[in-house]
Amino acid sequence: MVDIATRVWNHKWKIDPIVRSLIDTDFYKLLMCQSVFRNKPDTQVTFSLINRSTHIPLADLIDEGELREQLDHIRSLSLSRGESTWLRGNTFYGKRQMFRPDFMEWFEGLRLPPYNLERKGDQYELTFEGTWPEVMLWEIPALAVLMELRGRAVLDGMDRFELQVLYARAMTRVWEKIEALREIPKLSIADFGTRRRHSYLWQDWCVQAMREGLGDAFTGTSNCKIAMTREMEAIGTNAHELPMVYAALALDDDALARAPYDVLSDWHDEHEGNLRIILPDTYGTKGFLDSAPDWLAGWTGIRVDSGDPAQAAETAIDWWTERGEDPKTKRVIFSDGLDVDKIRDLHARFSSRVNVSFGWGTLLTNDFRGLVPNDALAPFSLVCKAVAANGRPTVKLSDNPNKAMGPAEEIKRYKRVFGVGEQTVQEVVV
Amino acid sequence: MVDIATRVWNHKWKIDPIVRSLIDTDFYKLLMCQSVFRNKPDTQVTFSLINRSTHIPLADLIDEGELREQLDHIRSLSLSRGESTWLRGNTFYGKRQMFRPDFMEWFEGLRLPPYNLERKGDQYELTFEGTWPEVMLWEIPALAVLMELRGRAVLDGMDRFELQVLYARAMTRVWEKIEALREIPKLSIADFGTRRRHSYLWQDWCVQAMREGLGDAFTGTSNCKIAMTREMEAIGTNAHELPMVYAALALDDDALARAPYDVLSDWHDEHEGNLRIILPDTYGTKGFLDSAPDWLAGWTGIRVDSGDPAQAAETAIDWWTERGEDPKTKRVIFSDGLDVDKIRDLHARFSSRVNVSFGWGTLLTNDFRGLVPNDALAPFSLVCKAVAANGRPTVKLSDNPNKAMGPAEEIKRYKRVFGVGEQTVQEVVV
Numbered sequence: 089m090v091d092i093a094t095r096v097w098n099h100k101w102k103i104d105p106i107v108r109s110l111i112d113t114d115f116y117k118l119l120m121c122q123s124v125f126r127n128k129p130d131t132q133v134t135f136s137l138i139n140r141s142t143h144i145p146l147a148d149l150i151d152e153g154e155l156r157e158q159l160d161h162i163r164s165l166s167l168s169r170g171e172s173t174w175l176r177g178n179t180f181y182g183k184r185q186m187f188r189p190d191f192m193e194w195f196e197g198l199r200l201p202p203y204n205l206e207r208k209g210d211q212y213e214l215t216f217e218g219t220w221p222e223v224m225l226w227e228i229p230a231l232a233v234l235m236e237l238r239g240r241a242v243l244d245g246m247d248r249f250e251l252q253v254l255y256a257r258a259m260t261r262v263w264e265k266i267e268a269l270r271e272i273p274k275l276s277i278a279d280f281g282t283r284r285r286h287s288y289l290w291q292d293w294c295v296q297a298m299r300e301g302l303g304d305a306f307t308g309t310s311n312c313k314i315a316m317t318r319e320m321e322a323i324g325t326n327a328h329e330l331p332m333v334y335a336a337l338a339l340d341d342d343a344l345a346r347a348p349y350d351v352l353s354d355w356h357d358e359h360e361g362n363l364r365i366i367l368p369d370t371y372g373t374k375g376f377l378d379s380a381p382d383w384l385a386g387w388t389g390i391r392v393d394s395g396d397p398a399q400a401a402e403t404a405i406d407w408w409t410e411r412g413e414d415p416k417t418k419r420v421i422f423s424d425g426l427d428v429d430k431i432r433d434l435h436a437r438f439s440s441r442v443n444v445s446f447g448w449g450t451l452l453t454n455d456f457r458g459l460v461p462n463d464a465l466a467p468f469s470l471v472c473k474a475v476a477a478n479g480r481p482t483v484k485l486s487d488n489p490n491k492a493m494g495p496a497e498e499i500k501r502y503k504r505v506f507g508v509g510e511q512t513v514q515e516v517v518v
Numbered sequence: 519m520v521d522i523a524t525r526v527w528n529h530k531w532k533i534d535p536i537v538r539s540l541i542d543t544d545f546y547k548l549l550m551c552q553s554v555f556r557n558k559p560d561t562q563v564t565f566s567l568i569n570r571s572t573h574i575p576l577a578d579l580i581d582e583g584e585l586r587e588q589l590d591h592i593r594s595l596s597l598s599r600g601e602s603t604w605l606r607g608n609t610f611y612g613k614r615q616m617f618r619p620d621f622m623e624w625f626e627g628l629r630l631p632p633y634n635l636e637r638k639g640d641q642y643e644l645t646f647e648g649t650w651p652e653v654m655l656w657e658i659p660a661l662a663v664l665m666e667l668r669g670r671a672v673l674d675g676m677d678r679f680e681l682q683v684l685y686a687r688a689m690t691r692v693w694e695k696i697e698a699l700r701e702i703p704k705l706s707i708a709d710f711g712t713r714r715r716h717s718y719l720w721q722d723w724c725v726q727a728m729r730e731g732l733g734d735a736f737t738g739t740s741n742c743k744i745a746m747t748r749e750m751e752a753i754g755t756n757a758h759e760l761p762m763v764y765a766a767l768a769l770d771d772d773a774l775a776r777a778p779y780d781v782l783s784d785w786h787d788e789h790e791g792n793l794r795i796i797l798p799d800t801y802g803t804k805g806f807l808d809s810a811p812d813w814l815a816g817w818t819g820i821r822v823d824s825g826d827p828a829q830a831a832e833t834a835i836d837w838w839t840e841r842g843e844d845p846k847t848k849r850v851i852f853s854d855g856l857d858v859d860k861i862r863d864l865h866a867r868f869s870s871r872v873n874v875s876f877g878w879g880t881l882l883t884n885d886f887r888g889l890v891p892n893d894a895l896a897p898f899s900l901v902c903k904a905v906a907a908n909g910r911p912t913v914k915l916s917d918n919p920n921k922a923m924g925p926a927e928e929i930k931r932y933k934r935v936f937g938v939g940e941q942t943v944q945e946v947v948v
């Protein structure tokens with residue numbers, strides 16, 4: 089029996105919304121948002137979409153009208169009562185009331201601020217301006233919308249069984265990865281794939297398949313909406329935008345040099361245990377660790393998000409050892425460009441020396457490589473970053489020059505201040 | 519929105535019926551049934567299920583209670599008004615009113631006769647006795663029930679995503695076969711996969727995928743129910759049971775030698791064009807053609823269902839040539855153990871010399887080989903055959919001794935009467 093009411097109701101939607109909830113976003117965004125809301129609520133920031141894969145002509149692939157409809161729909165969203173209840177009542181990282189009442193009250197009243205969209209050649213210039221806590225929440229939904237609209241444009245020309253077989257192939261691929269991961273003893277892996285996912289439904293499928301296939305080795309998802317509906321752990325800590333904005337706000341070189349530690353000092357006040365994870369690569373991992381205060385060596389772990397991951401982990405292990413910490417009590421979280429082979433290799437190399445976890449992103453939730461002609465569904469490197477704070481440009485160096493961003497002059501200055509020398513170029517796939 | 523009524527309705531089913539319609543059967547069964555109804559309506563026959571793959575312990579895998587429930591359900595079925603309308607009103611092989619009013623009236627009143635089920639070791643003995651037109655209609659549903667119950671027993675232990683990936687893999691496999699077949703110019707292929715299908719829904723999926731993927735190269739399905747619901751051609755002509763029963767009824771060797779031609783003489787009176795297809799292998803292709811009357815050489819084509827298919831096609835081409843017929847006006851239908859490579863090879867070898875068609879069975883609708891542990895879903899060779907007629911045993915020789923059946927003494931006598939000498943053994947997979 090067809091449910092006629094459902095069918096008629098579905099007719100009434102003007103669009104098929106890609107993002108349907110304000111918590112269809114990464115957990116660390118909400119943690120960082122609360123921190124920013126407390127420490128830097130009035131900072132004026134600009135976030136901008138950057139397509140690092142310039143061979144993908146997004147403005148040719150995606151209709152501007154459709155893009156605006158999706159972004160407008162996101163602006164109509166507000167926190168639902170159940171979502172608010174979940175954020176207020178749930179245990180995150182073993183802690184109750186992770187989100188404070190003043191933050192929750194603000195979040196309940198939030199609508200996302202306006203966006204600026206302009207076509208430039210075959211790309212879109214999409215920027216967001218306003219106070220930091222508001223603007224920062226655009227990042228994940230904006231990326232999800234662009235990724236999915238590009239996918240829809242490709243899928244539009246496909247027939248019914250062709251489509252079903254496409255998803256059959258993609259499911260088979262994910263499952264084969266899960267079967268391979270199952271062979272790794274004492275694995276600890278989470279889904280970090282919201283931002284560049286194929287679609288919400290697909291991410292939701294992948295996450296559930298991971299749970300069924302990996303059991304306890306699957307520790308949760310970064311996506312709050314999926315964590316809520318599937319009753320899983322929400323996973324994540326912090327990201328580059330914190331040190332980038334703090335650094336941009338620094339008025340001189342001394343303040344700039346201190347900025348990455350100031351961020352973590354604020355974080356230290358707010359969080360403990362498994363939320364005390366250092367993201368050291370914003371301005372070069374080596375220099376960051378060498379100049380770090382001792383209290384940072386007491387943190388629980390480190391997240392490796394650029395450069396050669398094995399080298400970064402070795403650097404961290406050496407650093408802990410130098411500072412008199414036992415690496416076996418520490419955690420290294422790998423989260424950059426992971427797929428099964430890399431996970432297996434890193435686990436084999438480090439799991440007896442430190443606690444190892446993996447935050448698996450794009451190649452979990454968007455591996456459609458080779459499944460359609462011209463590889464038109466292959467994931468690509470799209471980011472949405474803070475590019476200015478209070479009128480001053482931001483800079484990111486990372487451990488891979490291909491991931492660096494900011495004005496050339498400022499990059500030079502940051503390299504000098506943070507003592508970054510020669511770096512190895514690594515191809516950025518996703 | 520869940521349709522509550524549907525959900526409650528589904529609760530009310532005592533079982534999930536495998537066969538839900540009397541026309542969920544092969545088209546040739548109905549054609550033959552009408553012929554038998556006209557020519558031999560009172561013949562008493564026994565049909566018996568024979569598992570040629572004795573390593574599959576059907577009685578250990580399938581619960582007897584469940585099997586009885588499914589068979590009882592089939593006995594409760596009768597032709598629906600829409601099914602009757604379709605049989606009466608549709609065009610089959612270009613002909614209106616293929617089914618005569620007296621046959622349709624009988625069919626509308628039909629319920630399938632009782633069955634006898636007994637466990638013997640790790641196998642079931644399942645037999646059907648009664649008048650030929652009634653009993654013969656048990657063949658296809660009985661096979662479908664056994665095949666699917668065995669599959670359900672295997673699937674029972676699987677988790678939700680594991681199941682979804684199983685079907686994803688199977689779909690991908692079917693689609694890859696379709697993609698390969700698409701490369702063959704002027705292909706003509708039909709679904710013959712009802713009897714050993716994985717399930718009805720799966721056959722229905724495969725048929726629709728064939729239509730989308732192959733377009734006009736896909737000529738239709740042997741399954742009447744699917745042909746009706748999907749508005750396709752119903753495909754099929756006649757099978758071994760006709761000559762087998764006619765032969766069993768023969769009272770002496772002379773009559774026996776004539777029997778296979780008597781069958782086709784009756785068929786000749788009833789059908790023309792593409793329905794005049796010879797199935798020559800029941801008692802050896804070579805001898806059958808050598809002794810055939812000239813009017814048979816005027817028939818449209820031949821179906822190759824055992825032995826070396828290329829050799830059988832060569833034999834037919836030679837025979838037509840000898841009899842002064844142009845092979846280019848004739849059709850050869852291959853229907854034995856086909857898969858993509860064999861189809862490609864046979865097409866390449868014969869398509870310029872005769873009209874070639876394929877009736878693709880088990881490896882279209884039940885290729886789950888290698889997809890579960892111990893290959894527990896691999897198809898196997900189950901048949902349901904007429905074993906006696908008016909108290910006399912039937913015999914089949916075929917072009918492959920592994921497909922022969924009947925009492926040893928009778929086989930010897932048939933070999934003598936039909937002049938069958940040395941035969942090449944071919945493995946029977948499906």
